[in-house]
Each structure stands twice: as C-alpha cells, then as structure tokens.
Amino acid sequence: MTDMPDTTLTSDHSHDEPSAGAYDDASGYYTLGEPIADTKAPAGDIADRWQTRKFEARLVNPANRRKLSIIIVGTGLAGGAAAATLGEAGYNVKSFCYQDSPRRAHSIAAQGGINAAKNYKEDGDSTHRLFYDTVKGGDYRSRESNVYRLAEVSTNIIDQCVAQGVPFAREYGGLLDNRSFGGVQVSRTFYARGQTGQQLLIGAYQAMERQVKLGTVTEYTRHEMLEVIVADGQARGIIARDMVTGAIETHLADVVVLASGGYGNVFYLSTNAMGSNVTAAWRAHRKGAYMANPCYTQIHPTCIPVSGDHQSKLTLMSESLRNDGRIWVPKKAEDCAKDPRDIPEEDRDYYLERIYPSFGNLVPRDIASRQAKNMCDEGRGVGPMVGDFRRGVYLDFKDAIARLGKDAIEEKYDNLLDMYERITGENPYEVPMRIYPAVHYVMGGLWVDYDLQSSIKGLFVTGEANFSDHGANRLGASALMQGLADGYFVLPHTIRDYLSDGPFEEIGEDHPAVTEARADVEARIEKFLSINGSRSVDSFHRELGHIMWEYCGMERTAEGLRKAIDMIRELKREFWSDLKVLGTADSLNQSLEKAGRVADFIELGELMCIDALNRRESCGGHFRGESQTEDGEALRHDDEFAYVAAWEWGGDAASNDMGTPILHKEDLVYTAIEMKQRSYK
Amino acid sequence: MNLTLKIWRQTDAVDKGKIHTYEVAGISQDMSFLEMLDVLNEQLNELGEEPIAFDSDCREGICGMCSLMINGEPHGPEVTTTCQLHMRSFNDGDTITIEPWRSGAFPVVKDLVVDRSAFDRIIQSGGYISANTGSAPEANSVPVPRDNAVRAFNVATCIGCGACVAACPNGSASLFLGAKITHLGELPQGQPERWSRVVDMTAQHDYEGFGGCTNIGECAAACPKEIPLDVISQLNRDLRTAMKHGH
Ligand SMILES: Cc1cc2nc3c(=O)[nH]c(=O)nc-3n(C[C@H](O)[C@H](O)[C@H](O)COP(=O)(O)OP(=O)(O)OC[C@H]3O[C@@H](n4cnc5c(N)ncnc54)[C@H](O)[C@@H]3O)c2cc1C
Ligand code: SF4
Ligand code: FES
Numbered sequence: 048m049t050d051m052p053d054t055t056l057t058s059d060h061s062h063d064e065p066s067a068g069a070y071d072d073a074s075g076y077y078t079l080g081e082p083i084a085d086t087k088a089p090a091g092d093i094a095d096r097w098q099t100r101k102f103e104a105r106l107v108n109p110a111n112r113r114k115l116s117i118i119i120v121g122t123g124l125a126g127g128a129a130a131a132t133l134g135e136a137g138y139n140v141k142s143f144c145y146q147d148s149p150r151r152a153h154s155i156a157a158q159g160g161i162n163a164a165k166n167y168k169e170d171g172d173s174t175h176r177l178f179y180d181t182v183k184g185g186d187y188r189s190r191e192s193n194v195y196r197l198a199e200v201s202t203n204i205i206d207q208c209v210a211q212g213v214p215f216a217r218e219y220g221g222l223l224d225n226r227s228f229g230g231v232q233v234s235r236t237f238y239a240r241g242q243t244g245q246q247l248l249i250g251a252y253q254a255m256e257r258q259v260k261l262g263t264v265t266e267y268t269r270h271e272m273l274e275v276i277v278a279d280g281q282a283r284g285i286i287a288r289d290m291v292t293g294a295i296e297t298h299l300a301d302v303v304v305l306a307s308g309g310y311g312n313v314f315y316l317s318t319n320a321m322g323s324n325v326t327a328a329w330r331a332h333r334k335g336a337y338m339a340n341p342c343y344t345q346i347h348p349t350c351i352p353v354s355g356d357h358q359s360k361l362t363l364m365s366e367s368l369r370n371d372g373r374i375w376v377p378k379k380a381e382d383c384a385k386d387p388r389d390i391p392e393e394d395r396d397y398y399l400e401r402i403y404p405s406f407g408n409l410v411p412r413d414i415a416s417r418q419a420k421n422m423c424d425e426g427r428g429v430g431p432m433v434g435d436f437r438r439g440v441y442l443d444f445k446d447a448i449a450r451l452g453k454d455a456i457e458e459k460y461d462n463l464l465d466m467y468e469r470i471t472g473e474n475p476y477e478v479p480m481r482i483y484p485a486v487h488y489v490m491g492g493l494w495v496d497y498d499l500q501s502s503i504k505g506l507f508v509t510g511e512a513n514f515s516d517h518g519a520n521r522l523g524a525s526a527l528m529q530g531l532a533d534g535y536f537v538l539p540h541t542i543r544d545y546l547s548d549g550p551f552e553e554i555g556e557d558h559p560a561v562t563e564a565r566a567d568v569e570a571r572i573e574k575f576l577s578i579n580g581s582r583s584v585d586s587f588h589r590e591l592g593h594i595m596w597e598y599c600g601m602e603r604t605a606e607g608l609r610k611a612i613d614m615i616r617e618l619k620r621e622f623w624s625d626l627k628v629l630g631t632a633d634s635l636n637q638s639l640e641k642a643g644r645v646a647d648f649i650e651l652g653e654l655m656c657i658d659a660l661n662r663r664e665s666c667g668g669h670f671r672g673e674s675q676t677e678d679g680e681a682l683r684h685d686d687e688f689a690y691v692a693a694w695e696w697g698g699d700a701a702s703n704d705m706g707t708p709i710l711h712k713e714d715l716v717y718t719a720i721e722m723k724q725r726s727y728k
Numbered sequence: 729m730n731l732t733l734k735i736w737r738q739t740d741a742v743d744k745g746k747i748h749t750y751e752v753a754g755i756s757q758d759m760s761f762l763e764m765l766d767v768l769n770e771q772l773n774e775l776g777e778e779p780i781a782f783d784s785d786c787r788e789g790i791c792g793m794c795s796l797m798i799n800g801e802p803h804g805p806e807v808t809t810t811c812q813l814h815m816r817s818f819n820d821g822d823t824i825t826i827e828p829w830r831s832g833a834f835p836v837v838k839d840l841v842v843d844r845s846a847f848d849r850i851i852q853s854g855g856y857i858s859a860n861t862g863s864a865p866e867a868n869s870v871p872v873p874r875d876n877a878v879r880a881f882n883v884a885t886c887i888g889c890g891a892c893v894a895a896c897p898n899g900s901a902s903l904f905l906g907a908k909i910t911h912l913g914e915l916p917q918g919q920p921e922r923w924s925r926v927v928d929m930t931a932q933h934d935y936e937g938f939g940g941c942t943n944i945g946e947c948a949a950a951c952p953k954e955i956p957l958d959v960i961s962q963l964n965r966d967l968r969t970a971m972k973h974g975h
Contacts, residue, residue, distance in 0.1 A: 214881035266848070321784055637779065
C-alpha cells in the first residue's frame with residue numbers, strides 16, 4: 048500500500064459533510080426514490096421456495112402455447128437454452144443475435160468450467176454449501192432466494208448437458224471428472240478441457256437449431272435490437288436492425304426476454320467479445336427497467352497483460368490455471384527486469400500463499416486482482432513498462448510440471464498455454480507466464496425479481512444481463528451455471544405464469560408505442576450519420592475505457608469518481624458533436640453499429656460512476672479506497688449498504704439528457720445465512 | 729513494419745467487387761492480424777473512405793466469426809484463426825492479399841464478410857441429440873469410456889468457421905460435417921439417431937451446394953482446430969452403414 052496515501056477510513060472527504068453518521072457521497076448526482084422489494088419469492092424455508100413458486104406458477108394449456116409468442120434477444124447460454132426449452136414446450140419463439148450464427152454468442156469463450164453441487168467426490172459438497180459459497184463469494188450483496196435456487200438446479204444442468212452430448216472431461220472409469228475452482232474448497236467444477244463454454248453453448252445451440260427445424264423457433268441472425276416496445280405499460284416487442292440490409296424491423300410478441308450478456312466493454316479493453324454491448328439492456332433501462340448495482344464489475348486476475356496501444360481486446364487465461372500454477376513476484380524490485388528463471392526460490396514472493404495461507408492461490412478473483420495491482424504499485428511488477436510501472440505478475444508451472452509431469456499439464460491446459468504462446472511469443476512450459484487483471488464480467492445488470500422479470504411488465508432478463516445471483520463478486524464457474532439455470536430451468540417456469548394471462552390484446556404496427564420506438568431508432572441512426580465530425584467511434588470508445596479503468600476500475604475513490612463523471616459528460620458532448628461515421632444506413636455498416644453501442648456505453652459509464660460514488664463501502668469487486676481495513680482488505684458497511692441499488696432512468700426518454708437518476712433501494716435480508724466479513728486467510 | 733495490402737472490396741452481394749491496394753505503416757509485431765486491419769480502418773475513416781467490413785467477435789480463436797483468405801490461405805500461414813494470427817508471422821515490406829472465403833455456398837455479403845448460414849441449416853437437419861429439457865437421466869448413470877469421450881471432445885472443438893470449405897477445391901464441407909457426425913456418434917447418447925442423422929445432414933450439405941469430397945486433404949491442413957481427416961472416413965462409414973440399414 049506504499050503509494051496509497053489518503054485511503055484510511057476517515058480521510059478524503061472534502062466535498063460533503065457526512066450527514067447523520069452516514070456519508071452521502073453521491074449527493075447532488077441522484078434523487079432517492081421509493082424502496083423496492085422482490086414480491087415473487089415465496090416466504091418460508093429457503094429450501095422450499097423454488098418448489099413452491101414452481102407449483103404456484105400458473106400453467107399454460109399446451110394447445111394455447113403456439114398462440115403465445117416470445118422474443119428472446121441473445122443466443123448465449125441464457126438465451127439459447129431458453130429458446131430451445133420454450134420451443135420444446137410449444138411456444139412461438141423468435142430468437143435474435145448480432146453474430147452471423149447463434150453459436151457464436153460470447154458464452155462460447157468461457158474456458159474453465161461450470162459448477163454443480165453433485166458431490167461426486169464425497170468431499171462435503173451440497174446444495175447448501177454451493178449456496179453458502181456463492182453468497183459469501185458475492186460478499187453478501189446478492190439475494191439469497193435467487194442464489195439458493197441457482198444451487199438447487201445446478202445438478203439438473205449437468206444431467207441435461209450430458210444428455211445433449213456435451214463431452215465433459217471423464218475419469219478412466221467413464222464417469223464425470225471435476226475440479227476445484229477459485230474461491231472454494233470442494234471439487235465441483237465440471238469442465239471440457241479449457242473450452243467448457245464452447246461445449247455447453249454448442250449443446251444449447253444444437254437443441255435450439257432442432258427447434259428451428261421443427262418450426263417453433265425462428266432465428267434472426269445479424270440482427271441488432273435497438274429499442275424495446277413498451278405499450279400500455281407492457282413490453283410487447285422490439286425494434287431491430289437487419290445488419291445486412293439496414294432494414295429497421297418491428298417484431299411484436301406477448302413477452303420479451305433479454306439475454307444479451309454483459310457490458311464489460313464499457314472499459315473498452317476487456318475479455319468480452321468485440322460486439323458485446325449494453326444496448327439491449329440500456330434501451331430497456333431508458334424505457335423504465337431499473338439498472339441494479341451497475342458498478343459491480345469483476346476484474347479477472349489471470350489475463351494476458353496489455354502489450355501496446357493497438358490492443359483491441361484482452362485475453363483471459365482461465366483461472367483453473369491457478370490450481371496448478373503458483374503466482375509470484377520478485378521480493379526485490381531490482382530483480383523485476385531479470386529473466387525469472389534466474390531468480391532463486393528465496394528471492395520470490397509467493398504473495399497469495401503468504402497473505403492467505405488457507406486459500407493461497409485460490410482466493411476469490413477480486414482479492415487476487417487487487418493484490419496483483421498492489422504488487423505492481425509497489426514496484427514489484429514484471430514484464431514491459433506500461434506507463435510508470437511494470438504491469439504483470441508471474442504464474443509459474445514449474446512445480447506442477449515437476450510434480451505431475453509435462454504431459455498432465457498439457458492435457459489439462461494445452462489450448463490455453465498454446466494461446467498464450469501465440470499471443471505473447473513466449474513458451475509457458477519454459478518461462479513463467481505473465482498475467483495481469485482485466486475486466487471480465489459484470490455482476491450488475493437489469494434489476495429482476497425472483498421470476499426474472501424486470502421493472503417493466505413482460506420484460507424478463509436472464510444470464511449476465513441481469514443482476515441477480517452474484518452479488519458484488521462472482522465465483523469462478525458460476526456464470527455458466529447461472530446462464531443455463533436461467534435458460535433451461537428457471538425462466539420456462541416463471542414466464543408461463545406471466546403468459547397464462549395471454550395472449551394479450553394484439554397491438555398493430557401503427558400503435559403509438561411502435562411508431563415512436565421506430566421513429567427514435569431511425570432518428571438516432573440518421574443523427575450518427577449526419578454529425579460529420581472528425582473523430583472515429585473507436586477513439587471515443589478508447590477514451591471512455593481509459594476513464595473507466597482509471598477511476599472506476601480496481602480501486603475507486605469519491606474524488607476520482609467525481610472527476611470521471613465530469614470527464615464522461617464532456618466526452619458525451621464531444622461524441623454528439625464530433626463523431627464521424629461514414630457509409631450508409633441501408634447496408635452493412637460496422638462503424639454505425641459501433642456508434643450506437645458506444646453512445647449507450649457513455650451513458651452507462653456515468654451511471655456506473657454514480658453508483659460507485661454512492662456506495663461508500665468496499666464489497667467484492669467494488670473497492671472504495673475510503674473503506675478498507677488496516678491491512679488493506681475490503682471493508683463492508685452492512686448497516687448502511689446491505690441493499691441492492693436499483694437505478695431508474697431519470698432523463699427524458701427521447702433525448703440524450705440523462706437527467707438525474709433515481710435510486711430505489713432493495714434491502715437484502717438473509718434468513719438462511721449469517722452475514723460475516725469475508726476471510727480467506 | 730510497413731506493408732502493402734491488397735484487399736477485396738465489394739459493396740454488397742450483387743456488386744462485382746475488386747482488389748484495392750492500401751499501404752500501412754508502423755505495424756508492430758505484437759499486433760494481431762485484425763488489429764492491423766483496425767489500424768487501416770482508422771486511417772480510412774480519417775481519409776473519408778468507408779472502412780473495410782470484416783467479421784470478428786471473440787478475437788480469441790473460439791467463436792469462429794473471423795475468416796479471411798490471406799495470401800490464398802484460409803486464416804493465413806499458421807494453424808490458427810485469423811484473429812489469433814500475429815504480425816510476427818510477416819515481414820517488413822510484405823505484400824499481403826486479403827480476400828473473403830470463396831465458395832458458392834458462402835455468398836459474399838460485403839467486402840470480406842460472407843454468409844455462412846448454410847452451416848446452421850446443416851445442424852438443423854440433424855446435428856443434435858433429441859433430449860428435451862427436463863428429460864435427462866442422472867449424468868453418471870451412463871458412463872462414457874474415456875477414449876470415446878476424448879475423441880468426441882477433440883472433434884467437437886470445431887468452431888464452424890468454414891475454413892475447410894474455403895480451402896477445398898470442391899467447396900466441400902465434409903470436414904465440418906464429419907466432425908459433428910463423429911462428435912455425436914462417439915457418445916452413447918448419440919446412438920439412437922446416429923443413422924438418420926448422417927443421412928439427413930449429408931442431404932442438407934449437398935442441397936446447400938457444398939461439393940463432394942475427393943480426398944484432397946486441404947481442409948484438414950487449413951483447419952485452425954486441427955480437426956483430423958479421419959472424421960471424413962467416419963462420415964463415409966456411417967453413411968454406408970445407414971444406407972445398409974435402409975435409411
Ligand atoms: C473469456 C471468458 C471466459 C469465461 N469463463 C467462464 C467460466 O469458465 N465459467 C463461467 O461460469 N463463466 C465464465 N465466463 C462468464 C460467462 O461466459 C458469461 O457470463 C456467460 O456466458 C454469459 O452468457 P449470456 O448468455 O448471458 O450472454 P452471452 O453469451 O454474452 O450472449 C449474449 C447474446 O446476446 C446477443 N446480443 C447482445 N446484444 C444484442 C443486441 N443489441 N441485439 C441482438 N442481440 C444481442 C448476442 O448476439 C449473444 O447472442 C467467461 C467469460 C469470458 C468473457
Ligand atoms: S472443421 Fe475446422 S475449418 Fe471446418 S468449420 Fe470446423 S473448425 Fe473451421
Ligand atoms: S474472432 Fe472469434 S474465432 Fe476469430
């Protein structure tokens with residue numbers, strides 16, 4: 048912590064006076080709305096809630112299902128699994144993705160694995176333990192009913208995937224293998240070498256394609272959703288752009304599901320795909336869907352460090368590597384430029400093993416990331432200089448290779464280590480890998496109730512796009528679990544309760560809600576193409592990313608966040624006056640696509656900073672410099688912040704004025720688990 | 729490094745298209761091939777010329793979105809995807825020709841972007857195991873011998889990029905098709921539909937206008953995921969068996 052002055056609990060508060068024992072850092076940036084609550088989770092023993100809800104959810108007669116239409120935006124694990132399952136049930140499903148095939152959704156890139164409380168290893172795992180680990184890992188900022196349900200259905204997911212032909216790793220006896228993954232002490236992570244996401248997604252994709260053939264699902268690829276249609280208080284469709292012809296299309300339905308993934312690309316550099324965006328969620332937010340905990344970002348500890356300004360994205364090295372690799376930096380700053388192989392054992396600092404003896408290299412991601420940053424800030428980072436510091440730490444396989452043999456390591460991690468060599472030009476079997484944290488996942492997302500319904504009636508949100516299960520930090524291998532839980536096992540039950548009131552009265556394409564939404568989309572496109580300024584979309588995106596990483600990244604302070612908000616507002620003004628997008632609206636135009644995404648990222652960035660500013664506590668991936676223990680660990684303030692911050696759009700729907708966002712608090716109540724300060728020591 | 733790029737430009741599916749020549753300077757060895765194209769696109773935008781359309785998404789070699797014929801080779805000179813190809817594979821002063829996949833079944837959409845939806849339709853015709861959600865038995869109730877599981881996995885790593893088609897003088901998608909047939913055929917869960925699957929998928933493959941396989945082997949040489957040629961033997965064997973069974 049050497050170069051971190053001013054970050055004790057009481058310092059740095061020049062802007063406002065604390066009021067009545069509590070700080071209100073974001074005073075002036077927001078207004079306070081009514082508290083909200085989830086009204087759908089049944090009361091009673093946590094272990095019975097999901098069964099009760101499933102039973103109480105009304106049924107839809109199979110003969111009526113064909114008459115009920117469902118739009119699903121997204122074909123990742125959350126959207127693909129839902130499309131397949133709802134198609135199988137007989138509903139009329141329309142599925143959208145911006146890629147040229149549903150199989151390319153970014154879930155494909157997940158490497159490490161998927162959790163399930165199968166307890167195949169008899170090592171003490173259970174639904175309750177998976178629940179407990181997930182709530183604890185999320186630093187007690189998630190909703191307990193949702194998390195319990197997630198743990199409960201986790202085992203069904205593995206059964207389903209195996210039945211579809213997902214080629215999980217197996218033991219010699221032919222039974223499923225699994226391993227342990229960051230932040231837990233049991234072995235419950237199922238995997239398919241380093242390509243688990245790919246294999247799970249292909250399973251969901253194939254199930255969905257089967258429904259396409261059977262006529263229950265219609266797929267719209269290279270289509271980007273640009274607006275949600277809310278008619279008489281109900282989500283009734285979307286406006287989408289055919290990215291090949293540029294045609295603006297209206298799609299109407301009885302219900303809309305957003306499974307559009309995460310918004311980590313607000314940081315420009317992240318491990319997300321180039322096209323990952325917040326547009327679907329943000330357009331819904333502007334129409335009344337609350338955005339919950341937008342500042343909760345996961346910075347993943349094991350990514351390949353940035354190599355230069357040209358960089359377009361960052362590449363994750365699965366944290367399963369932390370099972371066998373040991374993380375270290377030189378003890379002495381003067382060793383940092385040396386060949387690591389020449390640094391003797393006694394001069395290496397295996398800092399995670401030192402600071403956290405019981406979890407060692409397997410501490411949760413937020414802790415591993417922050418400690419890597421601390422080591423580099425202390426001047427003990429390795430690799431090339433980025434600015435004033437070397438930004439990298441070693442992940443070393445030497446001991447694992449000596450213990451298990453090179454073949455075993457190769458079999459487990461081959462594709463990852465190959466990828467590393469391809470990108471860096473260094474052989475990780477010989478030279479320790481260099482890693483550094485990078486933005487990877489967002490726990491924040493649209494607010495949903497237990498039924499996964501947002502604050503707009505008839506708009507459901509699943510997968511990474513919602514906020515519901517991971518609190519302030521997500522444990523490894525649990526996003527895949529959540530995506531598939533939502534898609535295969537949760538949404539199909541909760542959505543039927545909603546649909547049992549349908550089919551809803553038909554609305555025509557001339558309904559004012561439709562014509563307005565269309566007109567907004569067309570006007571925006573027209574605007575992008577006519578600003579005719581001097582700067583490319585990418586240049587704005589990169590600048591936004593720098594602001595976010597600097598001030599809303601691994602460590603946040605009130606002062607920095609206020610500065611960031613000013614900078615973002617200025618950037619936004621410049622964007623709308625100096626953007627340059629060439630080409631036309633009526634053809635494939637990738638700059639135009641990006642312009643829409645970046646415009647939404649800019650607004651989201653501001654809200655993230657406001658959320659981070661409001662939350663004057665450290666929890667999970669959100670680390671406020673003003674709130675830490677003496678030895679630099681995150682310090683929560685349960686008395687003030689044990690709530691979900693659900694933000695309502697406070698601006699004018701049609702203009703670019705964000706107005707003042709309205710904060711609704713949902714209190715987090717734990718009945719099945721006791722809140723504790725996390726300790727991984 | 730400084731490079732001369734000869735790039736195919738075509739405004740839409742009906743345009744005839746032609747090669748344009750561009751110069752880029754100051755390219756670093758550590759850039760990926762697509763980052764090099766990003767640099768060019770920034771330059772073009774500056775100059776008022778519409779940027780070149782090309783596909784990419786994950787940029788980690790797993791989604792299968794990127795493509796490109798680079799100096800006549802699908803995904804360029806290394807065994808990897810275009811997005812994972814790095815500029816250290818080229819030399820200062822090189823001239824690089826960049827074209828879209830060339831195959832009747834993959835029509836060009838614009839510049840370097842092609843339409844690969846034929847692959848989705850091949851999967852729709854049978855590339856799955858029918859197992860409705862909720863109907864699955866306990867996962868460990870059906871053990872899968874490890875060798876089968878490993879082979880199934882190895883071929884299931886196909887990313888659906890289409891390089892095999894682009895490489896094949898006949899424009900055949902047999903490697904892609906064989907990979908799926910082998911993946912599902914290796915697993916006990918895939919047996920009930922094994923014979924109808926191979927017949928239906930092959931029919932769809934032919935219907936889409938992909939050519940027949942004459943054992944040239946260019947596909948496997950171009951495949952970024954090293955799907956082995958023996959999946960095509962497996963495909964042919966399964967097809968013969970299916971025919972014998974009267975499918
Ligand atoms: C590199 C990497 C590795 C990971 N490894 C793991 C792991 O090992 N274990 C784990 O549990 N999790 C992992 N994660 C996290 C996990 O993969 C994701 O959180 C999860 O897959 C998200 O799934 P999803 O279905 O919500 O969204 P995605 O898979 O991102 O799908 C989003 C879908 O929405 C569509 N879409 C988005 N916007 C629009 C729009 N405006 N219009 C139309 N369509 C749109 C896209 O086309 C796509 O189909 C990893 C993530 C990354 C980036
Ligand atoms: S077989 Fe290889 S080349 Fe063909 S689509 Fe699959 S990954 Fe691409
Ligand atoms: S962009 Fe995903 S494989 Fe190349």
